[in-house]
Amino acid sequence: MVTKIATDTPPSRIAVLISGSGTNLQALINACNTPRLPHAQIVLVLSNRKAAYGLTRAATANPPIPTAYLGLPPFLRDNPGATRADYDLAVAREVLKVRPDVLVLAGWMHIVSEGFLEVMQGGRALSPLLSPENKGEDAGEQGEPRVTREIPVINIHPALPGQFDGANAMERGFEAFQRGEVDRLGVMVHRVIAEVDRGAPIIMREVEVHKGEDLKNDYEPRMHRTEWDIIVEATKLVLDEVRPISNR
Ligand SMILES: Nc1nc2c(c(=O)[nH]1)N[C@@H](CN(C=O)c1ccc(C(=O)N[C@@H](CCC(=O)O)C(=O)O)cc1)CN2
Numbered sequence: 001m002v003t004k005i006a007t008d009t010p011p012s013r014i015a016v017l018i019s020g021s022g023t024n025l026q027a028l029i030n031a032c033n034t035p036r037l038p039h040a041q042i043v044l045v046l047s048n049r050k051a052a053y054g055l056t057r058a059a060t061a062n063p064p065i066p067t068a069y070l071g072l073p074p075f076l077r078d079n080p081g082a083t084r085a086d087y088d089l090a091v092a093r094e095v096l097k098v099r100p101d102v103l104v105l106a107g108w109m110h111i112v113s114e115g116f117l118e119v120m121q122g123g124r125a126l127s128p129l130l131s132p133e134n135k136g137e138d139a140g141e142q143g144e145p146r147v148t149r150e151i152p153v154i155n156i157h158p159a160l161p162g163q164f165d166g167a168n169a170m171e172r173g174f175e176a177f178q179r180g181e182v183d184r185l186g187v188m189v190h191r192v193i194a195e196v197d198r199g200a201p202i203i204m205r206e207v208e209v210h211k212g213e214d215l216k217n218d219y220e221p222r223m224h225r226t227e228w229d230i231i232v233e234a235t236k237l238v239l240d241e242v243r244p245i246s247n248r
């Protein structure tokens with residue numbers, strides 16, 4: 001079934017946070033404006049690591065995608081007295097500037113604060129950056145306006161719900177399987193809540209794994225292929241919720 005989308009409606013806007021190679025970002029770039037992700041545009045790629053190859057993927061995309069780098073250590077260095085929570089609000093500020101319909105965490109290796117999620121949900125306004133009297137407080141009228149419509153935040157995580165929360169989940173899962181502690185592994189895209197990797201799954205998929213096989217040469221490539229499928233499917237699902245095709 002071909003989805004006819006009125007050409008005068010603006011495309012759906014996707015912002016992506018990364019920290020590394022960006023193969024999941026590449027999957028989104030390749031899927032944009034195809035039936036897998038129709039009438040969609042990536043409007044920002046932000047990394048917390050300067051050397052993230054994903055920034056190059058964005059800059060060399062056709063057309064090039066705007067990029068930004070915002071690292072925690074340099075932020076704290078350049079803003080004496082600032083906190084990690086202030087850093088998260090600075091990241092939120094960059095995201096709000098591009099008015100995304102969805103925010104995708106694709107290999108973003110930084111745990112975001114409750115304050116960050118509140119801003120995305122529209123439950124809190126951004127205070128003028130680090131304004132002493134408003135540091136951390138909800139500035140409301142002095143600060144920038146709250147988002148008028150919640151920006152869903154989704155994350156891809158290389159484990160099944162409740163299995164291996166946190167960093168290095170793919171490696172930890174693989175080793176646990178080889179030790180016989182688990183009998184199935186997989187990957188999920190979930191909504192992001194304060195509790196790491198505990199947000200509601202949007203899509204989860206098992207990934208084939210075999211005793212005695214190699215992590216780098218066998219399991220990891222299989223995991224990535226599955227990730228590239230479900231990050232596109234989940235992003236489309238969420239965009240269809242936010243901007244149903246009929247409204248596009
Ligand atoms: N509040 C949330 N923030 C994030 C979530 C989430 O579910 N809730 N998902 C992560 C992605 N992720 C797992 O999918 C993950 C990423 C990073 C870490 C972590 O321990 N990060 C350390 C730093 C590690 C490093 O720099 O290498 C940290 O943030 O201090 C855990 C889970 C994205 N954010």
Ligand SMILES: NCC(=O)N[C@@H]1O[C@H](COP(=O)([O-])[O-])[C@@H](O)[C@H]1O
Nearest residue numbers: 020021022023024107156157158166
């Ligand atoms: N906990 C979060 C996490 O571990 N995310 C994982 O980081 C990798 C990023 O790859 P990429 O930079 O090639 O997209 C992916 O495997 C993703 O699942």
